[in-house]
Amino acid sequence: MINEINAAATALGISCPSLASEKVGKLYEILMIFELALAIKGMGVSVEPRSHQGKPTAVFYFRGNPGHIPKTTATTLEPSYFFFVRQSGAALELHNSLEYRGHSGAEHEVDVSVVPSDRVDKVRSRGGGPVDGLPYALVELKYFTKGTTLPKNAIRSVFACAFDLSPSWLVKEVELRMRNGTVTYQTRNYSEEVHLVTSAKISQSTKKFGDFYGIDLHEHVGTNGDFTGIKAVSGQLAFELI
Amino acid sequence: MAVIDEDVRRLINQLLESPLSWLGREIMTEVEGLTRLVTVEQLTREHAFTQLRIFERRALEVVKDQRAMVQAVASSASELGVREVKILWEDEGVEDMLGEARQARLSDFERAIKESVSAAEAAIAGRYP
Numbered sequence: 001m002i003n004e005i006n007a008a009a010t011a012l013g014i015s016c017p018s019l020a021s022e023k024v025g026k027l028y029e030i031l032m033i034f035e036l037a038l039a040i041k042g043m044g045v046s047v048e049p050r051s052h053q054g055k056p057t058a059v060f061y062f063r064g065n066p067g068h069i070p071k072t073t074a075t076t077l078e079p080s081y082f083f084f085v086r087q088s089g090a091a092l093e094l095h096n097s098l099e100y101r102g103h104s105g106a107e108h109e110v111d112v113s114v115v116p117s118d119r120v121d122k123v124r125s126r127g128g129g130p131v132d133g134l135p136y137a138l139v140e141l142k143y144f145t146k147g148t149t150l151p152k153n154a155i156r157s158v159f160a161c162a163f164d165l166s167p168s169w170l171v172k173e174v175e176l177r178m179r180n181g182t183v184t185y186q187t188r189n190y191s192e193e194v195h196l197v198t199s200a201k202i203s204q205s206t207k208k209f210g211d212f213y214g215i216d217l218h219e220h221v222g223t224n225g226d227f228t229g230i231k232a233v234s235g236q237l238a239f240e241l242i
Numbered sequence: 243m244a245v246i247d248e249d250v251r252r253l254i255n256q257l258l259e260s261p262l263s264w265l266g267r268e269i270m271t272e273v274e275g276l277t278r279l280v281t282v283e284q285l286t287r288e289h290a291f292t293q294l295r296i297f298e299r300r301a302l303e304v305v306k307d308q309r310a311m312v313q314a315v316a317s318s319a320s321e322l323g324v325r326e327v328k329i330l331w332e333d334e335g336v337e338d339m340l341g342e343a344r345q346a347r348l349s350d351f352e353r354a355i356k357e358s359v360s361a362a363e364a365a366i367a368g369r370y371p
Contacts, residue, residue, distance in 0.1 A: 024307060024311075030315055030329075030339065031318075034319060034322065035314075037318075037322055038321055057324075058325040060327050060328070061329075061330050061336075062327070062328070063330060064332065077336060078330075079330060082322075143307075145303055145304060223303075223307055224307070225309075
């Protein structure tokens, strides 16, 4: 009986992923954004916190709920973002809980995303709304209490979201067999990075899925006051983005 | 088929009606999960205590994680030239992430977890002397 109860208690960890999860999940998201901004700055790139009006700010507002790019003329409190310029000269923005619109017309919240500024500016110029397509970096975050295994649905939803935002993301290259040889087309935009970061353990089955479709998985990240994992993921992402 | 013990259900319902209703829901999830494996007769006070202790440990881990994250965010924000960090909630308005009020809320949360679990333990002990 004791063994059964112990086994049940362990199994129940899956049905009890987190407590007051919305709040702690948001903290996890905010921590990831700041660490990523710091990692980019650590590579010698100037990173500027900006208000929704595009002005430097020392008061940073995060989206508590999924949301759009606001109007720059809005006089209400609106979310901030980080702005930086990559080595190629392209300007990028780092946002939290921003909604992107897929080919289906459905909108998808991305916990942490990095997107070219010119794409966001187009949205601003039409008075705000969701950003179309896949961002340069899409990071899905899942905070769970210690000892939990990430439910497989998490990676399925990331996969479906990335596919709807950019179906070509799924296909690495296309090979055309001609009469006298083959021609290979790169279809995947290698600026499109998809990551799933979690404090939970990731099962072998989920890892297989991620490996096959090119979703970078990061497990056991950021619990018990140990944020070395978050710094490592941020460093990797910053390297890819710069 | 196992059915949850009515006395235990009643005690949990008390929690569900309290301001800490999420606490009751989590315990209910755990206890109902257990009943899939054990019978009504076997779901005794010890089993309920076991679940409460598991719950308490997890809840306190979450508070500990939150404290550590807030400290880490404060440190990173400072390095990035950010003085204040706020969250815009649709229903709850603006939440100050780094202010004293948040630290106080975490302490309240921690105290409420301990008090609720103690109260639930006492209630169960009363029902199953």
